[in-house]
Amino acid sequence: MTENASPPPLGRLARPRLYEQLVEQLLGYIESARLRPGDLLPAERDLAERLGVSRATLAQALVALEVLGVIDVQHGTGAVLRHRPSVATVIRGLREHRSRLPDIVEARSTLEVRLAALAAERRTDEDLAAIDRALDEMRTEIDDGGRGAHGDELFHQAVTAAAHSPVLAQLMAFIGEMVLETRLESLAQPGRPEQSLASHRSIAEAVRAQDPAAAAAAMQRHIELVSDVALLD
The missing domain is CATH 1.20.120.530 (GntR ligand-binding domain-like)
Structure with a gap:
């Protein structure tokens, strides 16, 4: 490379999709709260307030986790944790699901x-x-x-x-x-x-x-x- 040659332009990093950001936040909460399989997540209203998102948006994120088997959403009870996977594993699973x-x-x-x-x-x-x-x-x-x-x-x-x-x-x-x-x-x-x-x-x-x-x-x-x-x- 000559002295006057300019470095190649950097590619713009893709902004994580909203569902990926929410999944990371949800898994972060599960980790910080030390929830174990079988434990109940907070009610949707409380969880949405903690994460700063609407209940409708949170509901979609919970469905995404339910599809992957991370949680089990039971009517009248709420979201129950089934297992605690890594963030990378869940994000990969969601992307494969979409495709x-x-x-x-x-x-x-x-x-x-x-x-x-x-x-x-x-x-x-x-x-x-x-x-x-x-x-x-x-x-x-x-x-x-x-x-x-x-x-x-x-x-x-x-x-x-x-x-x-x-x-x-x-x-x-x-x-x-x-x-x-x-x-x-x-x-x-x-x-x-x-x-x-x-x-x-x-x-x-x-x-x-x-x-x-x-x-x-x-x-x-x-x-x-x-x-x-x-x-x-």
């Missing part, structure tokens, strides 16, 4: 739309009863102030079972953990549990009417609905 969301949606569209059509063709009275029980379970959860996640899971399992396709059912089981990620994020959106339940009812009606085309279309609309998640920026 694979489109692939998860693509897989669901491929599998579940076909399963809904097959369910409409092959469902039995027992299958319809299982679907109805799942809808009732989700309605009860929502009425009690919950997100309806268990009823949601039961509904999709019931539709899969009604298709009577063992290979497709195995494929759904294979991506089950990844689908759970999108379920938790989706049902955390304001008003989404009620929207998702209504969407489930449309699928169930088409399956009951033995209309494969309508069932497939209703499932596709449902997947597009639940895939619209407000990820932290």
Whole structure:
């Protein structure tokens, strides 16, 4: 390099995304408070005040940690710590989660739309009863102030079972953990549990009417609905 040569320009450091900053603060609080697995985090209102963020923003960060299995958000109890990972591990997990969301949606569209059509063709009275029980379970959860996640899971399992396709059912089981990620994020959106339940009812009606085309279309609309998640920026 000659004396007059100027050094190469420095690249601008990327500013951490808001969700990454919040995750770091949350994990820092957990560390400083010496919380152990099984301990309860403070109420959302108190935690938001300590971190200086809105409750809505905090809720999204908590969902992100729930998706990664760091905490378990229980209705009526609050957020319970499951384990204490390193900040680097959690940030890496969140980035990987964001990058694979489109692939998860693509897989669901491929599998579940076909399963809904097959369910409409092959469902039995027992299958319809299982679907109805799942809808009732989700309605009860929502009425009690919950997100309806268990009823949601039961509904999709019931539709899969009604298709009577063992290979497709195995494929759904294979991506089950990844689908759970999108379920938790989706049902955390304001008003989404009620929207998702209504969407489930449309699928169930088409399956009951033995209309494969309508069932497939209703499932596709449902997947597009639940895939619209407000990820932290």
